[in-house]
Amino acid sequence: EPEVTQTPSHQVTQMGQEVILRCVPISNHLYFYWYRQILGQKVEFLVSFYNNEISEKSEIFDDQFSVERPDGSNFTLKIRSTKLEDSAMYFCASSGDRYSNQPQHFGDGTRLSIL
Amino acid sequence: AQKVTQAQTEISVVEKEDVTLDCVYETRDTTYYLFWYKQPPSGELVFLIRRNSFDEQNEISGRYSWNFQKSTSSFNFTITASQVVDSAVYFCALSEYDYGGSQGNLIFGKGTKLSVKP
Numbered sequence: 001e002p003e004v005t006q007t008p009s010h011q012v013t014q015m016g017q018e019v020i021l022r023c024v025p026i027s028n029h030l031y032f033y034w035y036r037q038i039l040g041q042k043v044e045f046l047v048s049f050y051n052n053e054i055s056e057k058s059e060i061f062d063d064q065f066s067v068e069r070p071d072g073s074n075f076t077l078k079i080r081s082t083k084l085e086d087s088a089m090y091f092c093a094s095s096g097d098r099y100s101n102q103p104q105h106f107g108d109g110t111r112l113s114i115l
Numbered sequence: 116a117q118k119v120t121q122a123q124t125e126i127s128v129v130e131k132e133d134v135t136l137d138c139v140y141e142t143r144d145t146t147y148y149l150f151w152y153k154q155p156p157s158g159e160l161v162f163l164i165r166r167n168s169f170d171e172q173n174e175i176s177g178r179y180s181w182n183f184q185k186s187t188s189s190f191n192f193t194i195t196a197s198q199v200v201d202s203a204v205y206f207c208a209l210s211e212y213d214y215g216g217s218q219g220n221l222i223f224g225k226g227t228k229l230s231v232k233p
Contacts, residue, residue, distance in 0.1 A: 033220060043160070043206060045220040056220055091160060103150065104221060106160040 002026045006092050006107035013082055014115055021077045021110045023092030032075045033093040033104060034067065036060065043091065049075065079112075087114045117142045119209050121224035128197050129232050136192045136227045138207030144168075146212040149183065149190040150221065154204040166190065167212055197231045204228045 005024040013019045025032050034046040047057040049067055066078045075094075079086055089111050093104040118141040128134045140149065151163040164174065166183050174181045178195045194201055204226040211219035 035221070042225045043208075043221070043223040045222070048220050058220075089158060103148075103162055103165040105162060106152075108157075108159040111158070 004092055004094055004105055004107035006090075006110050008110060009108065010111045010113070012113045012115065015084055016081050019079050019082055019112065021079075021090050021092075021112070023075045023077070023094075023107055024073050025075055025092065025094030026096075026105060027073070029094035029096050031055075031095045031104075032067075032069070033095075034077045035091040035093065035106075037089045037091065037109075038085075039088070046077070046090075082112075082114045084114050087112060117144070117209055117211075117222045119207050119222055119224035121205075121207055121227050123227045124225070125228045125230070127230045127232065130199060131196050132231075133193060133195050134197050134229065134231075136194075136205050136207075136229065138190045138192065138224060140188050140190065140207070140209045142209060142211075144211050148210045148212050150208040150210070151181065151190075151192050152206045152208060152223075154206065154226070156203070160206070163192075194229075197229075199231050199233055202229060202231045 004026055007022045011019060032049040035043050036046055037043045044060060045058050047061045047067055048055045052069060064080045068076050089109045091109045092107045095104045120139045123137055126134060147168045149166045153161040153163055164181055171183050171185055180193045182191045190207060206226045207224045208221040210221050
């Protein structure tokens with residue numbers, strides 16, 4: 001079964017550094033999402049992306065965050081200047097075409113640790 | 116505003132017991148989706164079920180069953196004859212339902228940690 005792939009599985013970064021989290025969504029999916037889960041807490045929506053632009057973003061997704069689909073397969077989340085509170089598990093998700101309305105399928109997550 | 120409440124923070128049962136995880140939601144949308152996801156100790160999110168607001172039929176999948184009651188805004192999840200492998204955090208979630216396109220972003224509850232002891 002096709003799956004969403006995220007790399008790396010664990011990223012350790014010094015505070016203030018830039019980090020890029022990578023995702024390869026399911027190949028025929030058109031909608032892409034990033035979510036965040038601080039340790040022991042609930043999963044929170046960050047941003048959704050469709051047709052090469054952000055369709056919705058939460059209050060968490062401030063100017064330090066950006067998303068990009070640099071080619072036909074990758075979907076990235078960049079944090080420009082990381083803070084301690086950015087330490088969390090970051091999940092990428094994708095869902096299908098406009099008419100099939102498939103549920104979102106999640107990758108295994110990237111654990112981001114800011115030192 | 117949309118909100119999902121999972122009042123049970125942690126539940127502990129002994130193997131073979133039945134267990135029900137509660138989920139209550141709030142939304143002003145007349146059409147919406149409800150979900151359950153499982154997060155095992157390894158951390159990934161595993162999709163279990165999606166229901167749309169039109170379909171109040173209960174669903175059964177093996178040992179899993181779901182009870183959707185629109186009148187009480189609840190979408191409860193029951194595991195019958197629980198097993199140690201069911202130990203995980205279970206999240207209920209809600210999203211808008213857009214006839215013209217995909218579902219909206221997911222609003223998650225805080226999760227219920229289920230521990231099944233042998």
